[in-house]
Amino acid sequence: MSAKIHPTAIVHPGAKLGARVEIGAYSMIGAHVEIGEATWVGPHVVINGHTRIGRENRIYQFSSLGEAPQDKKYAGEPTRLEIGDNNTIREFCTFNVGTVHDAGVTRIGSDNWIMAYVHIAHDCQVGDHTIFANNAQLAGHVHIDDWAILGGYTGVHQFCHVGAHVMTAVGTVILQDVPPYLMAAGNTATPYGINVEGLKRRGFHADAITALKRAYRVLYKSGLMLEEAREKLAGMSQEQPDVQRFVDFLEHSRRGIIR
Numbered sequence: 439m440s441a442k443i444h445p446t447a448i449v450h451p452g453a454k455l456g457a458r459v460e461i462g463a464y465s466m467i468g469a470h471v472e473i474g475e476a477t478w479v480g481p482h483v484v485i486n487g488h489t490r491i492g493r494e495n496r497i498y499q500f501s502s503l504g505e506a507p508q509d510k511k512y513a514g515e516p517t518r519l520e521i522g523d524n525n526t527i528r529e530f531c532t533f534n535v536g537t538v539h540d541a542g543v544t545r546i547g548s549d550n551w552i553m554a555y556v557h558i559a560h561d562c563q564v565g566d567h568t569i570f571a572n573n574a575q576l577a578g579h580v581h582i583d584d585w586a587i588l589g590g591y592t593g594v595h596q597f598c599h600v601g602a603h604v605m606t607a608v609g610t611v612i613l614q615d616v617p618p619y620l621m622a623a624g625n626t627a628t629p630y631g632i633n634v635e636g637l638k639r640r641g642f643h644a645d646a647i648t649a650l651k652r653a654y655r656v657l658y659k660s661g662l663m664l665e666e667a668r669e670k671l672a673g674m675s676q677e678q679p680d681v682q683r684f685v686d687f688l689e690h691s692r693r694g695i696i697r
Contacts, residue, residue, distance in 0.1 A: 439457050439458050440457065441455040441456070441457070441458070441459040441460070441461065442458075442459070442460045442461070443455075443460075443461045444461060444462055444463040444464075444465070444481075446463045446464050447461045447462065447463060447464065447465045447466070447467070448465075448466045448467070449461060449466075449467040450467060450468055450469040450471070451469075452469035452470065453467045453468065453469060453470075453471045453472070453473070454471070454472040454473070455467075455473050456473060456474045456475035456476070456477070456493065457475045457476070458475055458476040459473050459474075459475065459476065459477050459478075459479070460477075460478045460479065461479045462478075462479055462480040462481035462482070462483065462499070463481040463482070464481055464482050465479055465480070465481060465482060465483040465484070465485075466483075466484045466485070466486070467479075467485050468485060468486040468487060468489070468504070470487060470488045470489065470516075471485050471486070471487075471489045471490075471491075471504065472489070472490045472491065473485070473491045474491060474492040474493035474494075474495075474523065475493040475494070476493055476494045477491055477492070477493060477494060477495040477496075477497070478495070478496050478497065479497045480496075480497060480498045480499040481499045482499045482500050483497055483498075483499060483500070483501050483502075483503070484501075484502045484503070484505070485497075485503045485504055486502075486503070486504045486505050487504030487505060487506070487517075487518070487519060487535045488504070488516050488517065488518040488519070488535065489503055489504030489518070489519040489520075489521075489535070490518070490519070490520050490521070491503075491521045492521060492522045492523035492524075492525075492548065493523045493524070494523055494524045495521065495523065495524065495525045495526075495527065496525075496526050496527065497527045498527060498528045498529045498531075498554075499529055500529050500530045501527055501528075501529065501530060501531040501532070501533075502531075502532045502533075503519060503521070503527075503531070503532075503533045504519045504533065504534075504535055505532070505534055505535070506534065506535065507534040507535060507536070507537055507559065507560030507561075507578070508534065508559065508560070509537055509539075509560055509578065511537065511539060512537055512560075515537070515538045515542075517535045517536040517537055517538060517542045517543060517560075518535055518536060518542065518543040518544070519533055519534070519535045519536070519543070519544045519545075520543055520544070520545045520546070521533070521545075521546045522546060522547045522548030522549075522550075522566070523548040523549070524548055524549050525546065525548065525549065525550045525551075525552065526550070526551050526552060527552045528552060528553045528554040528556075529554045529555070530554050530555045531552060531554070531555070531556045531557070531558075532556075532557045532558070533546065533557075533558045534558070534559055534560045535560065536560050536561045537560045537561055537578075539561075540560070540561035540578075540579055541561050541563070542561075543561070544558065544559075544560055544561055544562050544563075545562075545563050545564065546558065546562075546564045547564060547565045547566040547567075547568075547584075548566050548567075549566050549567050550564065550566065550567065550568045550569070550570070551568070551569045551570070552568075552569075552570045553569075553570060553571050553572045553574075553590075554572050554573075555572055555573045556570045556572070556573070556574050556575070557574075557575045557576060558576045559576055559577050559578040559579075559580070559596075560578045560579070561578055561579045562576050562578065562579065562580045562581070562582070563580075563581045563582070564576075564581075564582045565582060565583045565584035565585075565586070565602070566584045566585075567584055567585045568582055568584070568585065568586045568587065568588075569586075569587040569588070570588045570592075571587075571588060571589050571590040571591075571592070571608070572590045572591075573590055573591045574588040574589070574590065574591070574592045574593075574594075575591075575592070575593045575594065576594045577593075577594060577595055577596035577598075578596045578597075579596050579597045580594045580595075580596065580597065580598050580599070580600070581598075581599040581600070582594075582600045583599075583600065583601050583602035583603075583604075583618065584602045584603075585602050585603045585636070585640060586600050586601070586602065586603065586604045586605070587604070587605040587606070587636070588600070588606050588610075589605070589606045589607045589608040589609070589610060590608045590609070591608055591609045591610075592606045592608075592609070592610045592611075592612065593610070593611050593612065594612045595611075595612060595613045595614075595693075597692055597693055598612050598613070598614065598615055598616075598693055599615040599616070599687070599690075599691065599692070599693070600612065600615070600616045601615075601616055601617050601618030601619070601620070601683070601687050602618045602619070602683065603618055603619045603633055603636055603637060603640070604616050604617075604618060604619070604620050604621075604622065604633065605620075605621050605622075605633045605636055606621075606622050606623065606627065607621075607622070607623035607624075609625065610622055610623050610624060610625070610627050611624070611625040611626050611627060612626070612627045612696070613626050613627070613693075613696075614626075614627070614693045614694050614695055614696050615687070615691045615692070615693050615694065615695045615696070616629075616695070616696055617629075617657070617684055617687050617688065617695055617696075618683045618684065618687055619632050619633055619637065619650050619654070619683070619684075620632065620633065620654070620696075621633050622696060626696070627696045628696065629654075629658055629696055629697070631651075631654060632647070632650050632651050632654050634647055634651075637650070642680070645678070646678060646680050649674065649677070649678035649680060649681055650678075650680060650681065652674065653671055653674060653678075653681045653684050656670050656671055656674070657671065657684065658697070664688065664695075667688075668685060668688045668689070671684050671685050671688075672685045
């Protein structure tokens, strides 16, 4: 079945639309856009730039995807935005293409639930199964790992990394990296233990959660220097592989971790 395009929509002849794509009233689709099978684009959506969107996404009204980054150094280079499959993108979201000063591509994975007014800036890398509540805002070059949940009005400073299974409270301001499994809140963000309920819902066994609680105490309650804590966590990971995620995260942290 061919794409279904509302008569008032403007779709450039160069755009590539998969089977069963729907384009709503007054939406605009640019020349270098690819949209995968069965994706629904609501009314008054603008999708521009070198943007590739996968299958079975739902993109609600007044979103702007693939526009130029809000970076004064950007000079019109053909950088990209890539979005995976089965994402929900609610009203007034803005996702920008990447820049040549980083990966050249902004990526959003699959199965993400992105609520209204979310901004994802240039060169951000977002994993799978995340939830961004209303008005969560990512500056440029931010990495968000799988299963992270950002509470409403969470703001993330450029180049920060938020680990897998993290959950932030409403109004959290993140200026440094947030290790995996944590709950964080405040301005600026402070750790508040392990995201136990989230881990239970995702099938983590009791033994694994207990090990992660011990790892949290090593990192935040033991008084050890960061490198000492990392070495101790590396030893713990031999018995509990989930702890290795802490070790890997600390090894690659660029901005230091919240404390």
